Amino acid sequence: MAAPPETASFHTWVAEQQRDAGPRRKGERTRDRIRLATVALLNEVGYRHLKVADICDRAGVTAPVLYRYFDGKQALTMDVLGEFLDRFMAAPRDGGTLTPYQTIFAANRRWVTMARANAGLMRCLLEASEDEPAFKALFARESDRWNRRIVDSIVRRFPSAEGERADIELTIVALGGMVDELTRRLFAARAADVTRLVEEVASDDDALAHFISVLWYRALYGAEPPAGEGPGVASTLVRAAAGRPSPAPRKGGRK
Incomplete structure (x- = not known):
């Protein structure tokens, strides 16, 4: 009978996917940090209390940098939840x-x-x-x-x-x-x-x-x-x- 996967945490799984992707360009690494920070905060505070400023603080980026990669809180959350449902x-x-x-x-x-x-x-x-x-x-x-x-x-x-x-x-x-x-x-x-x-x-x-x-x-x-x-x-x-x-x-x- 199929056993449950070893990695049950989505945050851990995303981090492992990013790590296993190999060498990345700086922009890709920045985008990865933003996504990983969003996963952590969504799990901690939910969507209603999620703030772009908190994502930036957790990812170590400024708001203008975040907006280079995502249109805002909704687009970023859609990206993360889409992967959560579709792949994980x-x-x-x-x-x-x-x-x-x-x-x-x-x-x-x-x-x-x-x-x-x-x-x-x-x-x-x-x-x-x-x-x-x-x-x-x-x-x-x-x-x-x-x-x-x-x-x-x-x-x-x-x-x-x-x-x-x-x-x-x-x-x-x-x-x-x-x-x-x-x-x-x-x-x-x-x-x-x-x-x-x-x-x-x-x-x-x-x-x-x-x-x-x-x-x-x-x-x-x-x-x-x-x-x-x-x-x-x-x-x-x-x-x-x-x-x-x-x-x-x-x-x-x-x-």
Whole structure:
């Protein structure tokens, strides 16, 4: 089963990407410092309290220098959050080596790990989506692309489900909304009631990812995960059908 990436912090990941890029011209290095400073501040204070002056102080540049590379706070934040969603949060392809449940679990385990390690950025993303139409459009575009990627993956695995794309995609939209809301309340808002429930039901991130993944599997495949593939919290909440093969997604509308 795919393990979560070693680098869960977006700030650390960006710094490593910049370091591994090799020798850079002075202008590129300056731009990198501005972006890295923005990542740190967005994670610390969010979009609403982000100030160009603070970015300049953190990056060691003047405002005129910053404006050579970015039009302002919004453009800079769009650049950073776009990379956060598009390159960092996106789950790598499994190459077809995982079972349907393992694929779902690997994606959810990665998401939980990343959301916890970047709680400030998750909160910032939600704030920015509320404040700026451009950020809302960015989040919607990335969510749509994520949804279509999952649909394509399911249809490749089960070609007979080609005619049920709309049904599958709507299911994924609903499931994704569930995970987004849980992420918001648990990591961004730090809601006491949700935190208490998670501590009681899912003792660690593996257990939380299994809890979410069982819900995904049930909704998509109309069955319990195969025996042995849902350890931890899944084994206490469901009774997997021993030896039952992984079915194709169910056809038809909701009953």
